[in-house]
Amino acid sequence: MKLSTREIAVFSMLGAVMYASKMIMEIAPNIHLLGVFTIAFTVVYRKKALYPIYIYVLLNGIFCGFAAWWIPYLYVWTILWGAVMLLPGNIPGKLRPVVYMAVCAVHGFLFGTLYAPAQAVLYGLSFKGMIAWIVAGLPFDFIHGVSNFVCGIMTVPVISVVRLAEKYTEKS
Numbered sequence: 658m659k660l661s662t663r664e665i666a667v668f669s670m671l672g673a674v675m676y677a678s679k680m681i682m683e684i685a686p687n688i689h690l691l692g693v694f695t696i697a698f699t700v701v702y703r704k705k706a707l708y709p710i711y712i713y714v715l716l717n718g719i720f721c722g723f724a725a726w727w728i729p730y731l732y733v734w735t736i737l738w739g740a741v742m743l744l745p746g747n748i749p750g751k752l753r754p755v756v757y758m759a760v761c762a763v764h765g766f767l768f769g770t771l772y773a774p775a776q777a778v779l780y781g782l783s784f785k786g787m788i789a790w791i792v793a794g795l796p797f798d799f800i801h802g803v804s805n806f807v808c809g810i811m812t813v814p815v816i817s818v819v820r821l822a823e824k825y826t827e828k829s
Contacts, residue, residue, distance in 0.1 A: 658705060663826065668705070671698060672712025676720070679713075687768075687801040692761040693808050695734055697815040699741040700757075701823065710734050729775040736771055737764045758809030766802030769794035 660668070675694045682689045691713070698706040714730045721727070740760055748756055764771075770791050777787035 660705075660708070664705070664708075667826075668702075668708035669712055671709035672716060675709060675713035676716040679717075685804075687765070687797055688804040688808070690808055690811065691734070692737060692764055692805045693812050693815055695737045696741050696757050696761060696809075696812050697819055699738050700812075700816050701819045703742065706738060707735070710738060725776070725779045728779060729772040732775075733768065733771045737761075740764070754810060754813050757812040758806050761809035761812065762802045762806035765805030766798050768801050769798040 671694070675691060678690045678694070694713075695706070695710055698709050702709075714727075714734060717730060718727050737760070740763075744756065744760070773787050773791050773794075776782065776790060777784075782790060
């Protein structure tokens, strides 16, 4: 996937927007717009959405530290990207918000479960230890899933804004 100079700039800015949004919302644990941005960028840019997603992941490592917590970020956002890539492109207009909200919510509810295998390997947990880690995190996953569902209402407007910006910049 060869990128133009414009795409490099746009994807860098979108990755930075993802990171900035997360930092701004750090006061509320497990409440953020990362799922919204991941879904929106995937709907608009398809395969190329991996660029802003991984710029976000890289920025997280640079500014917050490349530690054990960061390793699962290498794949948890790709799982959400993959789920959105599997959605049909012709979802009826009235159904789109609900579908995107549901996908966003499921990713939030499963975040700890998706995160757990890397933690088990990194910390030498047995399967039972990994399950205990997942169960201990369920209250946080509940908050994450519910907040992703609520924030997911913003997905369609974000898609519209990104598409509008794309149309505008293509004409320039």
